[in-house]
Amino acid sequence: MTTTPRVRAPELRGRGWLNTAGPLTLRELRGRFVLLDFWTFCCINCLHVLDELRPVEEEFADELVVIGAHSPKFVHEADPDALRAAVERYSVHHPVLDDPELITWQAYAARAWPTLVLIDPEGYVVAHYAGEGHAHAIRALLRELVQEHRSRGTLQPGDSPYLPPEPEGTDLRFPAKAVALPDGDFLVADAGHDAVVRLSATMEVTARFDGFREPNGLCLLPSEVAEEVGYDVVAADTVAHRLVGLTLADGSTRALAGDGRQWMQGDGTDRLSSPWDVAWWQDRVWIAMAGIHQLWTFDPLTGSVEVAAGTTNEGLLDGPLEEAWFAQTSGLAADGDTLWLADSETSSLRRIRNGAVETMVGEGLFDFGFVDGERATARLQHPLGVSVLPDGTLGIADTYNGAVRRFDPATGLLSTIASGLAEPSGLVLAGEAAYVVESAAHVLAPLDLSSSAADSGMETRTQRPVTEVGATVLLETPFSPPPGQKVDDRFGPSAQLVVTATPPSLIRSGEGRSTELTRTLELDPAVGNGVLHVAARAASCDIDGGEGAACRMHQQDWGVPIRIIPDGAASLVLPLAGPTT
Structure with missing residues (x-):
């Protein structure tokens, strides 16, 4: 871990606030930890982080204030009404700063969605994380720092500034997809109500099937297949990371794939990651596995789950199925x-x-x-x-x-x-x-x-702000294990760094895959500008080791717009995870 001077956290600035009574300032939050979550509501990784942070918020309810700093990627996401709807849709239970001009994003040098920044009770930045999968690291660090600041007298627990909005009552709430049934009715994935709903041809609710978590896609099986397997519909139960079979006659459900835990690097096909849509094609159910930018298949007759396409890299790359890149595929036909x-x-x-x-x-x-x-x-x-x-x-x-x-x-x-x-x-x-x-x-x-x-x-x-760099750039993705863990190199190198570019000609040398988290890139000034695609990951395990030791994979993809200029920066630092001091 590199030691750096303590950095005072910049004040929070934006267009407005949601889920709180009025503007919040870091000054008035002194005495408590603040965790800034830079997110945008289109981003599946950001939605994962919202769920990851819920138990952390609960454990440190008195000592920690989580603030979502919404930094939009798309034009639509800058619409305040769209943001307000998204905050309700995804059950965001903490204050949200609306920052459409990316003022606070730039002040904290964020370069990826999501980015997490932890600020201590004295107003200093103490940790920086990019991507998802860091809740355990934040929890471990907070457990140490809470004790430290409590003993120093700088921790002053207080009430949460969160104020929930008034809920609206509608038959459907943020429905996602629908299918037509043979009898003229419709089946709707009622994501906002965590249910699948049957509607009549006149749009009246005739049945509601509960027990889902923000379902999205629905696939009506061919009648002969449904008769053999005993259920009619396959639902993509997105937030529960699973496929669910629904029998329309009695409303019964059964888990078909996924154990309810989110797939992470190194896992097998017994876990899923935010399946968003499902479709029947080539005698199987095809799954838009939005959470990891792949397509998978499920065979109802055998229960077999397989990876069909994609590398888990996010982007737009055509070619053979096993080499193609996808980016949060959300619809299939x-x-x-x-x-x-x-x-x-x-x-x-x-x-x-x-x-x-x-x-x-x-x-x-x-x-x-x-x-x-x-x-x-x-x-x-x-x-x-x-x-x-x-x-x-x-x-x-x-x-x-x-x-x-x-x-x-x-x-x-x-x-x-x-x-x-x-x-x-x-x-x-x-x-x-x-x-x-x-x-x-x-x-x-x-x-x-x-x-x-x-x-x-x-x-x-x-x-997004363009980063101006020189033709030779030292790329660094620093990583420090969470408290109580160490770099896991028992089975070889624990890290991986993949670098590509759009257009590919942007990089003269330095692209490709390596096990070092530092890389020198030679860029082509004649190309002028483009996007660097950087994917980094590192593994850590409990220091004590032994059987049953907890091991974690930390990973993030960045898409960094750059411009090559003669006096541009000679280094580009994309922190993967760890304390700043």
């Missing part, structure tokens, strides 16, 4: 020999055919917009759903544009069917009729497929 994908974080429409992945619309992690036209220039903004329409075109729930779009595979053209919708997240066909799940309006609404609307012409990139 099968059409003959093709599986269509809505890849939300790259704002893209992609397809799988003949064992390979191909992008039809989309440019990468930071490029998005609301533009119709040819596939090379068309743009989406964080789409969550895709469906095959009766004429063979694709309907896309273009969620953050509030629109339903149409893509024609024959012409390669993208157009707009409807706009002005409230976060559409799924489409469903029932005979000749079409419906859209308007998640933020809490309804399943009719959709006229013959209508049309205009795009906004918006084409933009994520408004």
Whole structure:
């Protein structure tokens, strides 16, 4: 661990506050620990961290104040109403700073979603973490520091500044996806109510199936398969990290895959990570494993779960299934020999055919917009759903544009069917009729497929600050084990660093994979600018060791926009985890 001078935590600045009575300042929170969680509500890793932190918040309720600093990636996320809805949707039970201009983000030199910064009772930054999986490290550090500050008299426990919003009562709450049933009814994943709901053709609730945790995708099995396995529907029970089988006749459920714990590096297929959608294709259920940027399959007849595509690296990379990169795939639709994908974080429409992945619309992690036209220039903004329409075109729930779009595979053209919708997240066909799940309006609404609307012409990139660097850059991803743990090198190198770039020509040398967390990169000034994709991980285990010792994997992916200039920085530090002093 590198020792550095103590750094006073910058004050919190932004547009406003949610979940509290008024603006909060670090000065008034002196005497307590403050944990800043830099998040954005599109980011699955950020949603994981919200759940990871709940037991930490409970254990240190008197000594710790958690503050979510919302730093948006997409234009839609900067809308205060959209943020307010997201805070309710994801059960954020602490104050949230609304920072659409990334003022506080820049003050704390955050470079990734999520980033966690721990501030001590005297107002100094004491630890910095990037990514998810750090709750145990934060808990261990707090246990040490609470005792230290209590003995010094600098700890002054107090009440939480959190004030919950007034709940609204609606039949559906943030519904995610829906499927049509043979009898004319609908089945809806009612994520906000932790349930799956049956609706009649007149949109009346006729049955509610509880026992889920923010379910999203639903897959109606072929009748002959359902008869053999004894259940009708496979549900992606997203926050519970599992697949659930639902029998419609009696409402019974059964766990099909996943043990309820989130998959982490090194785990097998007995654990899942935020399955978001499911679809029947090639005699199996295909799973959009959003939490780790892969596609998996589940065979209901054998119970077999397999990895089908993706490396767990996040990004937009086409090619053979085992080499492709995905980015939080959130929508699936099968059409003959093709599986269509809505890849939300790259704002893209992609397809799988003949064992390979191909992008039809989309440019990468930071490029998005609301533009119709040819596939090379068309743009989406964080789409969550895709469906095959009766004429063979694709309907896309273009969620953050509030629109339903149409893509024609024959012409390669993208157009707009409807706009002005409230976060559409799924489409469903029932005979000749079409419906859209308007998640933020809490309804399943009719959709006229013959209508049309205009795009906004918006084409933009994520408004993150660009890091100016020189042509030679020392990349460092420092890691310190949590208190009570040590670097786990019993079975060889415990760390891994993977570096790539968009465009690939940005890096002259230094790309690729290594077991060192430090790397010298030679960049090409002629390319000028682009995005560095950095993935780091490190393992640690209990110092005492022995049988039953707890071991942890710490990991994070960064996408860092850079610009090469003659007098740019000679180093780029991306802290993976650890105290700052």
